Amino acid sequence: MFTFRLLALCSLLVGLSPLQAGERDVAREMAFFYRNPRSEILIGVLDRYQGLPSRADWRAYPALAGFLAVLFRTRADEIEGWLPARLTAKSATALTAALLLSGNPSALAKLKSRLDSAGQDEKLRAEFAGLPSRLEEIRIRTATHLDILWGASFASGDARFPRMIVEFFARTVNRSEQIALDVTKTTIALMGGSSEIYSQLKPKHGDAVAFEIIIAATALWSLQSNAREHEFVDQVIAQYLHEFSATYAAKALTAIRNVPRRSPAGPSATRSRCTNTSQPPTCPT
Known part of the structure; x- marks a missing residue:
């Protein structure tokens, strides 16, 4: 069974250290949302998500952006009800990317002042640079792009x-x-x-x-x-x-x-520890 750490929706890590109960609950709610896509599940999830210890790492947020991008397409009128009273800079950056990928410019314009007041995380903003206006137009070049698509997968169950x-x-x-x-x-x-x-x-x-x-x-x-x-x-x-x-x-x-399941060598669901998305990798020996 998976443990989910850095990317709560899909953070797809096998064999990481045991999760706290609250972290595990949020992870499962999001990773299997497509099986039971009820709006009430989403209320408070982002607030709990950004408050978890592992969410201090920027790598926790690309999959969140993909997850929310799917929901912003179909539930745009519910967006404000999901947002916590206080957004972190990382959450605001992920939300900005999600709104872009959802192809919903009106929602992005509506929330712009709130997102701007939370600030932007520079590392995440660099990772999200050059994203298209639709999820389906992503050209995979980095592990961040993989994370976004896994987030979208688990929000939708869309093959x-x-x-x-x-x-x-x-x-x-x-x-x-x-x-x-x-x-x-x-x-x-x-x-x-x-x-x-x-x-x-x-x-x-x-x-x-x-x-x-x-x-x-x-x-x-x-x-x-x-x-x-x-x-x-x-x-x-x-x-x-x-x-x-x-x-x-x-x-x-x-x-x-056919390879038996073993612990991965990487720190997140879809990225390896030797993946550096800004330059070719220098991998451990």
Whole structure:
């Protein structure tokens, strides 16, 4: 069973330290919201979310942005009722990104003064730079983009979002057998296996491709982890395996599906500890 830490809605971490009861409750309410999407669940959730100890880390917020972006599309008239009396700068930055991704400019304009008064977190603002006005238009380049799409997935149960992650992973892995092999090895390292591959990526592939491999491995790990908890994610993977069974991506997905569950080496649901979203990774050896 998952433990959820840094990203309360999907923070998708297997094997982290035990969570406090309140943190676990908020995490489950959000990670499985699509199964029981009642508005009353959302009242007070953001207030509790931003008050949890782990939410001091900026990495707790990209998935929140994706989660809220989905809700802002369909429940725009309820937004103000969900907001706590006091917003933190990180929450305000995530809300700003969510409103942008929801394609709801009127709601963004309505809440602008309140969001501005809370301030903006500079690290998060940099991570969210260049986001499109619709979730479906995200081009995955960083672990932050993966987190946003997982948040959207768990708010909606919509297969389009994990499918975007599968398609990104497949585009990267299907470029060559060597890339496919190194993505698989990196994923196994993220799951607690040998970390030897980290020191090999940059010399072998160069900075840019090494970074892509890290993000693709992070995508693969998150797909494998979430497929165990969410049937709609597993169905997306099964469909890809059925349609493209002869590809390198299908072989990597199958291989990772069969790896026993182990503790990941990374600090958040969909990002690895050696992922730096502003430059190519320098991974531990």
